[in-house]
Structures are given as structure tokens and as C-alpha cells.
Amino acid sequence: MSFMSKDNTAVEPRFGSSLRAQPDIVTTFGSGMLVTGNVVCTGAIQIFGRVIGDIHAAHLIIGPGAYVEGTVTAGDAVVQGAFKGTLYANAVKLQGEARVQGEVHNKSLSIEPNVVFEGSSRRLDRAVDAPNVKEAHGQQAAALPPVEEPLELVPQQFAALPADVDNDVLA
Numbered sequence: 001m002s003f004m005s006k007d008n009t010a011v012e013p014r015f016g017s018s019l020r021a022q023p024d025i026v027t028t029f030g031s032g033m034l035v036t037g038n039v040v041c042t043g044a045i046q047i048f049g050r051v052i053g054d055i056h057a058a059h060l061i062i063g064p065g066a067y068v069e070g071t072v073t074a075g076d077a078v079v080q081g082a083f084k085g086t087l088y089a090n091a092v093k094l095q096g097e098a099r100v101q102g103e104v105h106n107k108s109l110s111i112e113p114n115v116v117f118e119g120s121s122r123r124l125d126r127a128v129d130a131p132n133v134k135e136a137h138g139q140q141a142a143a144l145p146p147v148e149e150p151l152e153l154v155p156q157q158f159a160a161l162p163a164d165v166d167n168d169v170l171a
Contacts (some may be wrong), residue, residue, distance in 0.1 A: 031065060038070075040131050047081075058130035060089070064096060075130050090127050 026044045029035060033049035044059035050067045060074040066081035077089040080096040085103075092106040094115040102119045109121055 029066075042131050056131045062098075073128055075128055088124070088128050090124070 026046055027041055028046045029049045029051065031048040035049070035051045036053055038054045039045065039051065039057070041055075041057040043057070044061070045055065045057045046061045046063060047066045047068060048063040052069050054071045054073075055068065056073045058075045060072060060077045062068050062077070062079045062081045062083055064080045067084075068082070069084045071086045071088075072083070073088045075089065076091040076093075077087060078093045078095060079087075079098045079100055082099045084101045086105070087100075087102065088105045090106065091108045092104055092110070094100055094109075094111045094117060096112065096114065098112075098115045098117075100115070100117045100119065104117075104119065104121045105124050106121065107124050107127065111117060
């Protein structure tokens, strides 16, 4: 496998080499891959397998047949597979046969006709930043952008139940 450099010459990555990842290099998780844990990438990620964990990337594509569960923070995100969790991105595109369950916080959202979206969408107050090199090296935790106050989903009279009320009755 080779990558193309900015001047269109082939670059062969080697184990132990001093080749550093460039922002224009795309990381791909193949269809036979399962990743459990957090992923931080200063560039673009294409996912065709399964990821259970948090992702922070500059650009994210969840391809057809892929499954991602967790919290995702990306400059822009395209979902064509399945996603469950919370997604923070400046631009979000739900395409093809995508299935999304959860919260989508965005500045721009587009949803194609065959997409299944169960959840909520909220507008971001400020743009999402791509992870920096320190975050990619684990030196600093990725901070999620602030969100507005959540909507009141439970009527006020049920917010604080007396101690003698059985909570299972409400479920």
C-alpha cells in the first residue's frame, strides 16, 4: 500500500520509519475490523467496520455497512451506515441507507430521503475544532463544544418524586 504525497509522488510507509502522518492521509478501518476504545485523528477517518468508543477527528465517514457507537466529535461527518450515540460536527450529512439513533449537534445538517433518524438535532453555538497533535498523542483530553441547556423532557411535577414512590412504575 502506498500513499501519495502533496507533490504526487508515492510514499511507502515502513515500520519504524520517521514518516509522520500528514493531514491529507486518510485512515481507514476496514469491514472486518472491530475497534473498542477511543480514537483521536488529526486527519480524516473512513470507517467500514465497527467502532465502539469515542472518536475525535477532523473529518469522518461512516461508510455503508459500518457501525459506530459512542460520542463523535468531527469537523464534518458523513454517515452512510449505522450510528448510535452523540455526534458533534460543523457539517453533518446523513446519506443513503444511514440509521442514526441519538443526538446530533451541528451547524449544518442534511438528511437524504431513505435515512432513518431517531433522536434529536441541536444547533451548535460555536464551531467544532479538529484535534491537535497534543490530543493525538494523548497529552490532552479532547473537549466537547458547549451545548445549550437541554430541553425539559419530564414535566416539573415528576422531576423530584417523593422517596416512597416506586420508580419502576414510571418506566
